[in-house]
Every structure is written in C-alpha cells, then in structure tokens.
Amino acid sequence: MSxxxxxxxxxxxxxxxxxxxxxxxxxxxxxxARMFELIRRGKVVSVKVGxxxxxxxxxxxxxxxxxxxxxxxxxxxxxxxx
Numbered sequence: 001m002s003x004x005x006x007x008x009x010x011x012x013x014x015x016x017x018x019x020x021x022x023x024x025x026x027x028x029x030x031x032x033a034r035m036f037e038l039i040r041r042g043k044v045v046s047v048k049v050g051x052x053x054x055x056x057x058x059x060x061x062x063x064x065x066x067x068x069x070x071x072x073x074x075x076x077x078x079x080x081x082x
Contacts, residue, residue, distance in 0.1 A: 015057045018047070024055035028064060038063070 019027065024044070025035035035055070038044040043066075045059035 018049065018054035018056055019060065021046070021053050021055060024060050027060060 016023075021035050021039070022032055025032050035044065039046045039053070039055070044055060044063050046053050046055050048054070
C-alpha cells in the first residue's frame, strides 16, 4: 500500500505592480518618512495615480538590489593590503 502524497502548497499571489508609500516602506521595514526621503532623493522611483503616490514593486526591488551590491564584500583582488 502506498502513502498518499501531501497536498501541494498553494501558490502565493503575485506581488502587486504598485504599492502605496506605506506598503513600500513596510516591505523593507522602514518608516513612511524615510520612504518619502528615498523618493525625494531619487533612490526609489514613484508615480502619481490620481492623487495618490505609488511605488512600483520593481523600483523597490531595484533599490534593495542596489543596497546589496553596494554592501557586498570586495573581492580578493580589490582589497587593500594591510
């Protein structure tokens, strides 16, 4: 007798294309004011939809990818010799 297979996990819904400023801030665990600062400084792209400011999900992802790249340890060929 064979053991029944477990039920497949439900697929997670796709990320929304646009996030409110508050939702974008919550995604990267920062405050609303800090998110507005990132938008003002051009670090995160935002768009206006009607009277609301929205952050494209891809813009938020690009910002996080940039942080990772900037903070990655230098390779052995670029490290200063002590």
